[in-house]
């Protein structure tokens with residue numbers, strides 16, 4: 001669906017990002033073919049007037065869960081990709097912890113075909129690192145890469161054995177593919193459901209220490225240096241991890257890292273009762289950890305924002321912190337939350353946020369996105385940055401309503417999302433009713 005290449009004229013576009021200008025954007029067959037003033041197009045070409053709005057390159061999220069096939073009561077490629085479009089994203093990369101895990105050539109080929117057929121945005125795919133995510137048997141990296149996966153990840157499960165991780169890195173390196181790690185030592189995590197510390201003690205809940213993440217990250221960075229793989233660290237949550245990545249980058253290791261909106265905005269002290277909307281993996285950490293991941297994102301140690309959009313059913317997120325599933329949705333709240341809390345408060349500029357949510361993730365993974373320029377794909381977001389609204393799951397396309405941000409007042413409402421020149425979201429669709 002995202003492959004329908006359309007013609008379109010956007011008038012009076014105030015473009016922000018790596019390119020900054022105000023003018024018209026002409027789109028022909030899904031590609032930006034002219035930028036200028038008073039551009040003309042053939043009669044009948046659809047036209048959008050973006051006066052008063054802000055236009056930027058479509059957002060890129062390298063870490064989403066679409067649950068399709070197998071858990072389609074939580075999300076589908078159709079609903080997840082529409083949620084992405086509603087959030088201003090035009091390219092996402094889906095994790096392979098679906099049912100069954102696409103760990104054979106036919107299964108991954110079917111997944112790629114399904115993504116292309118059913119997604120309204122560009123949906124790329126992470127292949128699993130090992131059969132079934134939990135085994136030590138590597139998938140066929142060369143065959144999977146040839147079929148078109150972006151890279152390899154067992155997200156949801158840490159690779160427990162160093163020998164397996166080292167072999168996986170060597171295999172990914174051999175086919176020039178990145179490896180994205182869900183970093184978690186299961187012996188340290190034990191039965192933890194939130195961050196270990198005074199808040200967990202107060203609530204009487206079992207905790208998982210920072211070292212659940214950082215000790216395995218130290219191992220992985222050592223192995224990444226030895227193998228030369230592009231190692232991507234998923235959802236970094238601790239101050240120790242930020243320090244390790246800063247050190248590895250200084251030493252020339254090919255490492256990139258992501259941080260989620262929730263780890264930037266929330267801490268364990270925000271968990272005041274038994275509310276599973278605050279339960280995710282890795283967990284919300286301490287104030288010092290949150291300040292460290294913010295500093296890491298600002299100084300480039302953490303390269304990019306990724307949502308880790310993890311939709312669940314009401315039933316799976318019901319119950320208690322002990323029993324509920326890990327994970328929260330993020331696609332439809334990420335930009336407005338970060339724009340409101342970081343850009344409007346002056347901690348970050350809008351171009352910096354767009355870089356971390358579009359241009360940098362695109363360039364890190366060689367994705368054709370992140371710019372508004374002639375010859376480039378017409379993947380664009382038109383946003384109203386001036387009208388406040390309240391986060392309301394009734395407006396969402398995602399089947400998942402599991403979020404701790406419901407009820408927050410934010411700025412940054414998507415007016416239109418354009419993928420290859422096609423209007424895949426327009427505000428009237430969902431909100432202007």
Ligand SMILES: NC(=O)N[C@@H](CC(=O)O)C(=O)O
Pocket residue numbers: 065097155156157182279280281282308310311326327328
């Ligand atoms: N983040 C989560 O808490 N859950 C993710 C898995 C993951 O990202 O590790 C999920 O698939 O639900």
Ligand SMILES: [Zn+2]
Pocket residue numbers: 155156157182183234235281282
């Ligand atoms: Zn994960």
Ligand SMILES: [Zn+2]
Pocket residue numbers: 063064065095155156308310
């Ligand atoms: Zn994830």
